[in-house]
Amino acid sequence: MTQISSTPTRVLVTGGAGYIGSHCCKALSRAGVVPVVYDNLSRGHADAVRWGPLVKGDMRDEAHLAQVLKDERIDAVIHFAAFAYVGESVQEPQMYYDNNVGGMIGLLGAMQQVGVKTLVFSSSCATYGVPECVPIDETMTQVPINPYGRSKLICEWMMEDAATAWGLNFVALRYFNAAGSDPEFELSERHDPETHLIPLALMAAQGTGAPLQVFGTDYPTPDGTCVRDYIHVSDLARAHVLALDALRGGAGPLKLNLGTGKGTSVQEILDAVERVTGHAVPHIDSPRRAGDPPELVANPSRAHEALGFEARWRQIDEIVGHAAPWFAEKPAEAPKVA
Numbered sequence: 001m002t003q004i005s006s007t008p009t010r011v012l013v014t015g016g017a018g019y020i021g022s023h024c025c026k027a028l029s030r031a032g033v034v035p036v037v038y039d040n041l042s043r044g045h046a047d048a049v050r051w052g053p054l055v056k057g058d059m060r061d062e063a064h065l066a067q068v069l070k071d072e073r074i075d076a077v078i079h080f081a082a083f084a085y086v087g088e089s090v091q092e093p094q095m096y097y098d099n100n101v102g103g104m105i106g107l108l109g110a111m112q113q114v115g116v117k118t119l120v121f122s123s124s125c126a127t128y129g130v131p132e133c134v135p136i137d138e139t140m141t142q143v144p145i146n147p148y149g150r151s152k153l154i155c156e157w158m159m160e161d162a163a164t165a166w167g168l169n170f171v172a173l174r175y176f177n178a179a180g181s182d183p184e185f186e187l188s189e190r191h192d193p194e195t196h197l198i199p200l201a202l203m204a205a206q207g208t209g210a211p212l213q214v215f216g217t218d219y220p221t222p223d224g225t226c227v228r229d230y231i232h233v234s235d236l237a238r239a240h241v242l243a244l245d246a247l248r249g250g251a252g253p254l255k256l257n258l259g260t261g262k263g264t265s266v267q268e269i270l271d272a273v274e275r276v277t278g279h280a281v282p283h284i285d286s287p288r289r290a291g292d293p294p295e296l297v298a299n300p301s302r303a304h305e306a307l308g309f310e311a312r313w314r315q316i317d318e319i320v321g322h323a324a325p326w327f328a329e330k331p332a333e334a335p336k337v338a
């Protein structure tokens with residue numbers, strides 16, 4: 001990536017030890033930015049913080065955050081730190097509101113106190129709920145159907161209110177399904193517990209995990225399984241660098257979908273995993289998972305117009321191929337990130 005001269009030099013990356021956050025730190029570093037990671041390591045991994053310092057802390061600790069913003073001479077924030085499992089959010093809603101909304105309260109309080117007014121926020125297509133139609137564009141009504149999506153929508157509202165009240169400038173990036181890993185194999189996807197389709201399908205196929213449960217085969221989709229828009233995590237990472245640069249150039253506030261515009265069903269993911277690994281995915285047809293809309297596919301044109309962003313990794317086999325090696329060994333022994 002070429003260096004972008006107007007990009008801030010020191011950016012606080014909350015949740016930078018996590019999956020998307022760590023890939024973003026690599027992209028920032030490539031663009032000449034020092035990513036200062038703020039993470040409580042409850043779900044992230046210290047060994048994924050490799051492009052700048054790591055400060056351990058909780059998002060709800062406003063005083064600590066304000067101190068870090070000052071001490072580290074931060075001029076913009078990218079906020080990833082959040083719980084992000086739809087299923088878990090249905091089971092543990094208060095935990096989601098406490099962590100995700102409470103975290104945004106802490107962050108905005110600290111930013112206002114210190115006078116840092118530039119924020120890129122990790123939002124979600126889950127804020128749309130069951131869309132009126134697909135592809136989904138940013139003008140569509142947001143009626144989330146699970147606590148995770150609601151917590152992200154509340155954060156978007158909080159940023160709008162902060163923009164009005166004290167001049168926050170922000171980009172809300174509504175991710176569709178983040179997938180794959182660093183094409184240079186420096187970073188992996190690691191969740192504990194792992195609940196995501198592609199890792200679980202890879203483990204099932206490679207004999208390192210249980211047979212995959214296919215959640216729902218009776219959806220109103222072409223093959224009866226859920227359709228999602230899988231976007232490569234390194235493409236997402238690059239979009240954050242472009243969003244920061246756009247804010248620095250005077251754009252914002254902006255709310256942008258990040259997707260490829262192409263839908264892939266659960267069954268098509270199983271087929272891709274079989275092509276990539278050479279093994280069929282042992283699976284069990286199972287009931288629908290609570291909180292899952294049938295089809296979520298982005299209209300990605302606004303991000304293209306506002307940021308010049310377009311996903312580079314468009315083939316599902318490439319996305320699955322970048323993730324596959326990390327799931328070829330038993331979870332206790334892998335992945336090994338130096």
Ligand code: UDP
Nearest residue numbers: 086195196197200213214215226266289292
């Ligand atoms: N899914 C599935 N079995 C699993 C995990 C996920 O069938 O073990 C389906 C899930 O119902 C959804 C899609 O795969 O339709 C993507 O789910 P994932 O958890 O990867 O991401 P999410 O859409 O929840 O962000």
